[in-house]
Structure formats: structure tokens, C-alpha cells
Amino acid sequence: MNSIAIDAAVVEGAGSPFRFETLAMDAPGPDQIRVRLHACGICHTDMVMRDGALPIPFPVILGHEGAGVVDAVGPGVTGVVPGDHVLLSFHSCGACGACHDHQPGYCVEFVPRNFLGVTQAGQGGIWRGDERIGGNIFGQSAFATYAFAHSDNVVRIDPDLPLDILAPLGCGVQTGAGTVLETLKVQPGQSIAILGAGAVGLSALMAAVIAGAGRIAVIDRHASRLALARELGATETGNDLAGLDGLFDHIVDTTGVPALLSLAADRLAQRGTLALVGAYPPGGFTIDPSSIMSMGRRIVGVVEGGIDPQSFIPRLITYYREGRLPLEKLIQRYDFADLEAAFAASESGAVVKPVVVMPSN
């Protein structure tokens, strides 16, 4: 197979704007699946990476909620064939203890495979002349018309399903929903507070409704997001946790703001759990160890929901088909060429989950 020409949004260095370029993409090598992308969601981590706060290689192609159709597969790839519709998720090694336990979010190679763009010998790349463009972010780099994915991070879906609406399942939605359903295992009637009503928080909310939670409180600064939270099943909303009464069996922090966490830990009920899901800056927060001990409270970190995309994404698709995961209420579509505007809408809070749609789709 020969290389193909692709269009990609390249970030030249930390904080640089997106520049649309035509690049050359090799044929897929071992464990590479070339996917023609139809859509890609925009996730907060894309902004963190663009701004240089994670150790990614520049110039880089971001985008890690890709969805599309398999175009070609490399030697040894099984499980998908050209023409299959797929959602892309994060990358893992498949061989470490966490991967064997179906917890690939805690893969020992999570950082090199998702942020460093490490490739194996013989694998194809994306080229600007002789310069290899850093990529394969989250095993995909999907702000482009094509991406290289891998056997472990493609999830085949039925071709009747909408790729643009379901693209965010592969990161933001599974992170929020997985935290509630798999990590916290929220039980019917339990109480939960969700800090932050972005895509992750609202996905946690929809999952809490699916789990049959009783009291479901959602905290955010944006009135429009709180209105959407009530529409999606929140039993109460507010601008800060201090304004709510009582204690919670579960608290999910999606804000990544350490200053909110001391109060959150104090608002846990006996045997309650605080789940840390946000992208936290360096630093810490103060906890009272005596109250953690005496009340049997827990604090747990969560990557990508603590799920295995291969089993959890099909479960989420079942909820979507049943109308219990109304993702269309979270997303707004943008043309790929309007990627900057889509980022701005996410950063301002105007749009919960922008999804860029690639040309000729």
C-alpha cells in the first residue's frame, strides 16, 4: 500500500493555534488501523495538551474522541476489517497487570502510549516532507481526516449509529459514566453530588439516573448547564457545594480545582467516597485524617472512568439506544475548519461538548 494525503490540524508548539495542513500518511504497519474519520469530540485534555501542560511531542495532531470507518489494517490486525464503523478510545499495552484486570486506564504504559506518541518499529507515521509530525495522541490523533488507531482502542459499532453523536463516548462520556457505574458502583437510592456540569459531569449525572440514585446534586457556575442538569435528572443544583445541606454517599469532582476538595471530603457521609476525575494542577489540598478514618471515608483517583472501553462502550450504546443517554443534548457540531471556534465555545462554557465533523461526511 502507498501513502495517502490527509488533512490535519497541526499545533506547532505549546499554545500555538491550529494550522490546517495536507500531510502524507504511511500505509498501516503492525497493530495499526487506518481510520477515515467522520467526527471527533473536543475534550478538556486537548486544551491541556495544546497549552503544553502535558509532555506531548510538538508539532502535534491532537484529538482523542475520534469516530469513523476503518480504511485499511496493518499486518496482524484482527477484530476489524475495512468498512467497519468504529469509535476510538485511549491506548493501552494489553500486557500489564492493569490491562489483564480490564483496567487499561491504569496501564503502566498509559503516559507513553497516550501522550508521548511512542510508536513501535515498522509502524507508519504522518509526514510533513521529511519531518515526522508528532502524534498518535491517545493512540489516534483525530483532528484529521485519517488517524492510526490500534486493536485495543477501536470499538466496532453498528453502522446505523450516528458517529458524530457517539464520538465522545471514547473519552469524556465513558469517564463520567464509568466513574459512577464502575468505580463508585452507585446503588439505587444512594446520594451523589457532582462538581462540574461539563461533559464528564453531565455524563456522571446521566449514569447516576441510570443507577437509580436518589438525591442527585449538580454544582456548576453556569446557569445554562444547571438547567440542562435538571432536564437530565438532577434533583437539585447550585453554584457551590457549601450551599447544599447534608452529606453524600458519593461525590464526583470533575472540576480539577483542588480548592474545592477539602469541603468535598468533609461532605462525605459515613463510608462515602470522593472520586477525583479532573485534570489537577500540581499542588495539594487539606484533609482531616481523623474524619477520614472515623467515618470510613475514601478518596479515589479515576482515569477514564476505571472501565474497559471494549465492554463499557457497548454498554453505553445500549443506554443510548434506550434513550437513557441523550448525548444529543450535550453536543454541538462544528465543521472541522471551525476547530478554533469549537475550542473557544468549550473554553467559554457556551457549549458542553463540541464535535467537529470532517469534510465530505
Ligand SMILES: [Zn+2]
Ligand atoms: Zn497495560
Ligand SMILES: [Zn+2]
Ligand atoms: Zn479526553
